[in-house]
Amino acid sequence: MAERAGWRMQAACAKKAADQFYGDSARQMKVAQAICADCPVTRDCLLSTLVFERGRSYYSRFGVAGGLTPAQRCAPIQVATSLTAMRVDRPRIVVELLALPVSDDKVIPGLQAIGLSDEEITLLLAERAIADV
Numbered sequence: 001m002a003e004r005a006g007w008r009m010q011a012a013c014a015k016k017a018a019d020q021f022y023g024d025s026a027r028q029m030k031v032a033q034a035i036c037a038d039c040p041v042t043r044d045c046l047l048s049t050l051v052f053e054r055g056r057s058y059y060s061r062f063g064v065a066g067g068l069t070p071a072q073r074c075a076p077i078q079v080a081t082s083l084t085a086m087r088v089d090r091p092r093i094v095v096e097l098l099a100l101p102v103s104d105d106k107v108i109p110g111l112q113a114i115g116l117s118d119e120e121i122t123l124l125l126a127e128r129a130i131a132d133v
């Protein structure tokens with residue numbers, strides 16, 4: 001399922017100061033995450049952000065988005081858990097997990113968290129390795 005067009009119009013952060021979402025301190029991130037918790041478009045925001053950040057390292061990801069900090073958006077289990085809770089379909093979650101800037105040993109727990117078998121995971125990681133060549 002793709003992001004819905006026009007979702008930004010409903011964003012809970014639309015009228016908040018941008019620095020509330022781009023602060024580095026734990027306190028600033030908690031304040032931003034509290035706003036995200038009441039946002040009606042968290043799912044669209046997280047999916048859109050993950051797509052925007054594809055190919056970027058952890059160090060090139062900034063701000064709280066979709067309720068997750070930059071570190072959380074690079075953590076396969078966190079991404080898998082959040083997208084599952086948002087009722088994102090499993091094929092889309094697989095795409096997002098495989099696009100994260102983490103090694104196979106770190107992405108495997110995320111793939112296991114959405115219920116993939118060892119055989120399915122082995123195949124997916126082999127395909128990712130071929131695509132990266």
Ligand code: SF4
Nearest residue numbers: 011013036039045066
């Ligand atoms: S989930 Fe958070 S960052 Fe995303 S639109 Fe909503 S309030 Fe803004």
